[in-house]
Amino acid sequence: MAVLEKIRNNAGLLVGGIGVALAAFLLGDGMRSCTPWLQKTQQVALSIDGQEVSIMDYDARLQMMQEQMEARSQQRLSDEQRLMINNQLSQEYITDYAITKLAEELGLKVTNDELYALLSGQGVSTSPIARQFFSQFGINPEDKKSVDDLIMQMSDKNLGNLPAEHQARLRAQLQGVHRSIVNSRLQEKFSALLSRSYKITKLDEEIAQGSGSRTVALVRTTAGMISDSTQRATDAEIKKYYEEHKNFFRMPYPNAEVSYISMQVLPSADDYAAAEADMQKAYTELRESATLTQVEEAIRNYNEKFSSKVYLTAAELDQMGLGTDDATFIKTSEIGAVNQPRLVSDRYNLVKLIDKKTSAESIGVRILTLDSAGMAKSDSLLALLNSGADFAELAKKHSSDPRTAADGGLLMVPNQYGMTDSTFTEFTLAQFSLDTLYKAPFGSVITLERPGMNKMFVKAVNVKPAVEKYQVATISIPALFSDKTYNERYAALNKILGEGGTFDQMAEKAEKEGFEISRAMAVSTQSPQLGAIPSSRPVITWAMNAKDGEIADKVYRCGSDYLVVAALDKHLPAGFAPLSLVREQIAARVEMEKRTEALAKSLESKALASLDAYATELNTQVDTLVGVSYVVRGSEGAAFNGKTMTTALNMVSKPFVAGSEVMVVQPLSQQPADATAAQAQSRQQEADLGRQFSYRAFSQLLQSLKVEDNRARFY
Structure with a gap:
């Protein structure tokens, strides 16, 4: 029944005229018959x-x-x-x-x-x-x-x-x-079926098992560390790569190419001045507030504030996200001090040290809870506790709280790391309304009675050494744009849109007004937003349903602070992304390959004699890897395994390209094959490759489906 309860909640002119009329009738009838289909x-x-x-x-x-x-x-x-x-x-x-x-x-x-x-x-x-x-x-x-x-x-x-x-x-x-x-x-089941149908060939297995493994020293450098501005991708190279790797650029869904004018509305000079005035007012009020009551009254009208009646440890201050400077200010200042904040990330953060004291860093808590049936023995239990009786034993025997009784009344709470806490700071106990334990002598038994709750006896145990603690108040004052600022920017963009013209003409005017221009951004029904603009999905929905060359007839308000005017350049059908759309991506890849090849050839021409010399040349160090074989694993490209296993022992290889890296290797030693281990490695490789094979097969099936995605009509 309890579950059910949750579920409930949970020819001529005449002939021509007749012909036209008849055609109209037939067309109308045809349209009516097509209406349900449409x-x-x-x-x-x-x-x-x-x-x-x-x-x-x-x-x-x-x-x-x-x-x-x-x-x-x-x-x-x-x-x-x-x-x-x-x-x-x-x-x-x-x-x-x-x-x-x-x-x-x-x-x-x-x-x-x-x-x-x-x-x-x-x-x-x-x-x-x-x-x-x-x-x-x-x-x-x-x-x-x-x-x-x-x-x-x-x-x-x-x-x-x-x-x-x-x-x-x-x-x-x-x-x-x-x-x-x-x-x-x-x-x-499909994955298991395909995985079992994949087998490593006997030749590959014999090579992997018969060659053993090697320990190799190597020098390596990634493409990101290679700066060579002369290695530029030509149009022919980009086109060649595109044609040879076309499947990389498959578009399963239609796209729309959108250009747009946008602006993130930011505070004006007047807005910053207003925020500064608010900060100075808050600073004065905090300085003049001596007691906690006065501080709470001073911060009451601010949206982003914090004050605590209890004291926080230095570690808790660090966890508040105050920032290093503000946390240090609190720890090193005299009581009553208020920081003089600076504008950081369009925000003033004020902190005041109300008071500080030295007290136990944390304590453990034992609880003995009495339900209505146990209230009759309340006085006798309290007397026993006050006379020194073992709290843990009495809690095990008499406490009505099954969560703590088994542990002798010891309070234990899961923390954010999945561990269990059994000692608590004053600030933490305040969340349980148990901070009274910090106000009474440690070791004394305290009686707690609250309306609607069982009576309980509590006692502080496992008291940690004393540390300095701080009572603080904070106010955060953001510099926000005003309605006046927002309306001015909206009016400026709306005026540009209202004056009409081509998108290029609008963009030219907008650029002079400080708006940002973005061109040829590809979006699809899958796109959550336009570029980095939050809550801009309505722009995408419009674009997917607009006509080529169309300009939106309104300024889109996106989120709380973005303004957008969009134009649809063209629709891109499903299939392969046009070269223009992926040109920059391909150019980066081609240039990376050219840089690595050029570096490898340059290093080879130097004919350096040792790995240390190559390391010096590349401003890097010599690394050592063990257990390298023909079986490719780790982040290294397959060429690394081949060079390691075919270069003579103690000889330095020529520089070569492995994936996106340039490497030089020197095999140091060779370990004979362990038949059992090699066979196990082959089986593991076979299983891994089988899973990859089944995943790719299913992915290929998904790509082969003819999917028409009309969600942009509705969302």
Whole structure:
């Protein structure tokens, strides 16, 4: 019943005229007959190999996922987070279609018994998807009885006892969990099937096992350390790389190329002056406040403030995020001092040292709690405690709190690192309303009685040495743009838009006004925002539905401080990204390759005799690696393994390129092959490569699907 309760909450002129009229009639009738088809196609969110996903079904799942995420995070989702979930859902639809298609063709199945086992953890590990589902109802996935109870209570028979709206929602959730578990399991089976079909050839295995391994000294330098401005990528080289690596630039979805004018509205000189005046006022008020009560009154009207009735340790000051300078100020100043803040990152941070004292850094706490049944022995227990009786033994025997009684009443709380704390600072105990222990003599027994709570006896134990502690107050005053400043910038951009013209003409005017111009930015239905502009998804939605060359008819307000006017340059169909879009990316790659090749040739021409000489030349050091064989592993390129295994022992190789590095190696020694270890290494390599093979095969299948993504019509 408790779970159910959670679920509820959870011819001539005449002939010509007749012909025209008839044509109009037929056209009108045709249009009417096409209307349902048009309406249907306009309500499709995704089409996967012709299988349509209606916006109704899609949006229902999306809303459920977003609500679940908000429930878990206990906060409202940002626009970017919502689109992240949206993209996740679209990928789920595509992946589910692909794995279902594969399963049908290969005869892969997940039986009902198998599904139940993955749900309940009987004989196998509980599916992570099931674990997450159970957790939202407060069910421990390891508690088999609670899991079985929940599964039973969510049967069709029991769900029928709930209100209709709850039935629909919970059935959708349960179906989603079942679908996700089944598809995940099918992917595991497909992966296992392909992995087992991958085998390392006998030749590769013999080479790997028969050559042993080597210890090698090497000198290396990465492309990032190579500065050679003469190595520029030519148009021909860029085009050649593009044609040879076209699959690298595949676009599974249509893109839109957008140019835009934007500005992040910042405070004006008047706004900074206003912030400074507020800071000076706050500074004066803090200086004139002598007591905690006066300080609290002084900071009351500020939005970003902090004051504490209790004292903080130096470590807690550091954890507050005050900054090194402000924390040092508090630790080294006299009582009553207020810092003179500077504007840092458009913000003034004021701190005042109200008081300081020397006291125990932290203490342990033992608790003995009495429920109504135990109140009759309250006086006798207190007398025993005050007379020196063992608190821990009495707590084990008489405390009504099962969480602490087993440990003799010792309070233990999980911390942010997953460890358990058993000693607490004054500030921490204040969160439990137990800081009274710092005000009474340590070791004395204190009685706590509060309305609606059980009576308890508490005692400080394990008292840590005394340290200096600080009582502080802080005010943070940001320099913000005013409505006047924002409206002025909006009016300036709106005026440019209103005067019309081409985007280039608008951009020329905007640049003179201090606006930023961005050109040819590629976006798609997957893009959460335009460049680095927060909450700019509406601009992308407009662009995906606009016509080539169209300029938006309004200034977009993005987030709290960005203004945008956008123009659609052109639509880019799904397929391969045009060279113009990836030119800079390719140029960087080609130039990196040219720099490394040039450096390797330059070093070779020097004919240096030792690794130390190469290290000096490259301003680096000699490293040593052990266990290097023909089996490629680690971050080094495959050429490194080849050179290490083929260069004669104690000889220095010629400089060579390995991936994005230039290397020189000197094999130092060779270890004979350990047949057992080599065979185990081969099997591990085979398993790893098999998994990669299955992953790539499934990725290739996903890429081969014909996906029509219409989400930009709706989101």
